Amino acid sequence: MLLRLCGRLGRNTINTFAYIYHLSLFFEKALYTGFKGLANRASRQAIGAQVFFTGIGALPVLLFLALLSAAAITTPAINLFDTIGQDRDLISILSQTIVLELAPLATALILINRSASAIVIDLGNMSLRGEVLGLELLAIDINQYLVAPRVFAAAICQLFLSVYFAAISLYGGIFIAGMVHSHRYLNFVDDALMALSPSLLVIFILKNLVFGGVIAASACYQALHVEDCVTQVPQQAQKALVRAICLIFVINALFLVTSL
């Protein structure tokens, strides 16, 4: 029993590392061919279409979530400042927590649920119907035409959507607190911005670009594993979503550790 348990644990560990290794290679190839493919019109147009779908389509839901977090997190936190004191330090902590942690994670989760699942279903069905093979036989590089545009678009959208989320969540919260409780709180607008040093902004940009890229790469990787049967599409979608969520939290932890 114990031996079987150890065996299973060992196999799962090996599979996890093998998955991370293969995904890294896939991601690296997508980036390499993607940058090469930026000169190609068809690839650029594909990036444009993906940015539109991934970015514009996610704005309403992110607006809703950002306003909720403003009302549920930022405003109550600002209200607590009066009790605790040290306003400047506290707004700095709040600002960094929302911008560096909450916004990237919330945006990534929306992107995973919206775009990663759409990518797996779209690419998985294309793969199943032989459309991917059809394109390969036309000498069209799949990494350049299908994978890289999705990876680039997701990275770009994750960054801009995260900025959008952070701005609404932080300033929306300050605004609500200012309107509902005390106008004095509106002075925190400048303090919140000043709390973000250039190095923190670099971390914010890097983190979001990596999150977006990894989410799309994970979805494309799973989608291109659909081969024989239509039931593989939801199976691969499920794998892609769960793995992307796990990867995002692991990468977030790595950013946290390295930025300490």
Next chain:
Amino acid sequence: MTAIIQAKNLQTVNGEIINLALPQNTITVILGASRSGKSALLQQLAGVTVHSENPTTVCGFETSTLTENTRQKLRQRAAYVLPNNALVSNHTIIQNVSLPLIYHTTLARKDAEQEARRLLESVGYQGNYKALPSALTEQQKRLVNIARNLALKPDVIFIDEAFAYLDNIAKREFVALYQQLQTEGLSLILATHDSEAAKQCGEQFIFIANEEILFFEDWENLSHSENQDITNYLARIR
């Protein structure tokens, strides 16, 4: 005549080794019953699959030594039409046919679409250019697929299940289309189990039965062959 395809060491069932050389600007038909291995041979001759023990040269490219770069170049010169007509389902017909032109050439989108229209007209497509593939019949999809593969002006075109899903009238139209493409300078390798259509357009024939590969220089030789599999196959069709 120069050979556009050379395949070496193809082994027949009785142990005989044959080398195949298919000349340029001809129509070669691979015949045989369903699941006899026609598609596998077609893929091998096209360089889509590679068997290291059977060195194959297509359009001057040795398929067993292809790099990513040379594979792309080969695919531009040797088009391969899949049997399921897998067009990109979220692209319109005109986008499907102009896609290889936009990807591989510097043609402006408008010019690429103009060229795509010309190609679609040349193969006899008369449907809606702005329709999605799901709105098309199998025959129309096949025409669009052929037009899409002609976009890069290949030297040779491999067509799997060349007469599948077609009624008798459509088959005659496709025979005429294949002959028209040949007169335009293209070499065609067709895989089919339809001997009647094959007889009408084929110039040379490869017959496969039980993994045995037999080459015939014309239909006369094939139909008078004493090979039991061919006799049975032709008798069953008659």
